[in-house]
Each structure stands twice: as structure tokens, then as C-alpha cells.
Amino acid sequence: MPELPDVEGFRKVLESCAKGRVIQRVEVRDAGVLHGVSVRRLRDALEGRRFTEPKRHGKWLLAPTGDGPTLMLHFGMTGRLVCGRPGDAADAHDRVLFTVGGGRQLRYRDQRKLQGLWLAGDDRDVARMLDRQGPDALAVDRAEFEDALSSRRGRVKTVLTDQSVVAGLGNLLADEILWRARLRPTRRAGDLTEDERRRLYTHMRRTLRSAVPTGCVPPRDSWLTGHRDDPVPTCPRCGNPLRRTRMAGRGTVWCPHCQPDGD
């Protein structure tokens, strides 16, 4: 589920649900989602503090607590953040519950537990955890983006989803952006022309901008994403059949007609 737009949505959930409120109780229902921190230390570090302004970098959500430590959340494929009340029925996949003031409860819910929660003691700690992340896809400027691409030899789809190049794009977004920019995912990133790199940047921004308010990569009819699971996937732009392939173990959908070979 979570790519940049989803995580940005979770950031807003955290903000409206818990920002400025005292963390009264931390209940870990499944310690399997904790990384590098014990149940006790997480509880002791957070209870009594307040969440302050949450941040996001790529697919990471950062929940600082003022002078205290920063809770770092990654959602893997199935994680989400939901806001409810302490008495709400527990979902089978609610892994950690944060009861905060105002009668609210923030829940880290995740079916598959591919990622989870970390605790960073200070800003240097946060920076260390993010040191392999490239610039955020929504914050990177054009020059930096085009620079990062041209120095890469790999295929453009793989490069786009590499978090150390640009942080925040996942499988769906990469396919969507390449389709809009009319670039075949198998093209070598370093072989793109100046014009093609520029197109890629423009469409990355446009795609992110329209996806963020919806909190997901919307499966709209006019988007490629709206058709990737069709029984007979058809390009919403030209009507030709879409092709499904596999790149680096990820399902890849593209339009042979709209996304020409380009050598």
C-alpha cells in the first residue's frame, strides 16, 4: 500500500490525531514490529511526552516528541496508521496502540509486518537511519533529480524505485509516472535524453501532486493504475492492450504503443 502519497496521508492522520497531545499509554500487542527497541524502552521513552509536528522523508514517517526521542515508522506493503478511540474494537492486525490525550488512540496496523517501528534517540540518530535515502521525491529539485538519473546505468523503472536515488516512489507510482512520460520502463536511466529526463521530472511532480490529496495512488479510470488489475488491461490513453512483465521481481505494467522503445 504505502508509497509517498499514502505516507503523507498517515502523516496527516498523526498530526490531527496526536500532535500536541500527551502520550498516556503505549500498548504493544505484537513486539514483532519493534526494531532495535524493547517494549519496555519504547514505553518508558514515550509515555508522558507529547508528539510534536510529524515529518516525512520518502516512505518514512517521523514522529518527534519535542526534546525526547523520535518514533520512526515504516509501513512496508500493508501497514497503515489509523485514529480511533481507546474503546474501539481491536483489529486483528493492530500491533501498537498509542493512547493520547483528548480521548484519541493512534494505531499502527499492519498485516504482514514487513517493516515496523524504530526509536531514534536524537536528530543524529534519525539522520543515521535515513543516511541511505536519496532526496525526497516531492522536495527534490529538477537539477538534482536529473543528475541522479544520468549517473545511473540501470533500467529507469528500477532506478526510480531505488530509495537511495529518490525516496518515496514505489511500484505503482513508477509505472504511472513512466506511462505519463511515455518512457518504456526498460530504458537505461543514463541513456535518457535531456528532454526525456525533464519529462520524467515534470510527470513525477504532477503525479505526486494529484495523488497526495487522495492519500494513495488513485486507481482512476484515466490513470494507468486504474487498469493494472483489469482482466484484459487496456491503455486508457490509446486503447491498445497493456503489457504485464516483471522487473526485479516486481509486476510491471506498460503500454507498448504509448511507451515506445526509444532505441
Place this chain on the structure above:
DNA sequence: GTTTCTGTTGTCAC
């Protein structure tokens, strides 16, 4: 009923 495959994640060995 049971086995196999797929998937919005990241990491690691080859």
C-alpha cells in the same frame, strides 16, 4: 481440501 502464486515493502547473497 490443498498447493501455488501474487503483491503497494526492503535487504541480502550470488
Place this chain on the structure above:
DNA sequence: CGTGACAACAGAAA
């Protein structure tokens, strides 16, 4: 650099 395996799990396909 690229691919495949893996991690954990549910739901669909075979």
C-alpha cells in the same frame, strides 16, 4: 549491475 530468494500473511487461482 541485475536477478532471485526471503521475510509474513491473506486471498485468489489452480
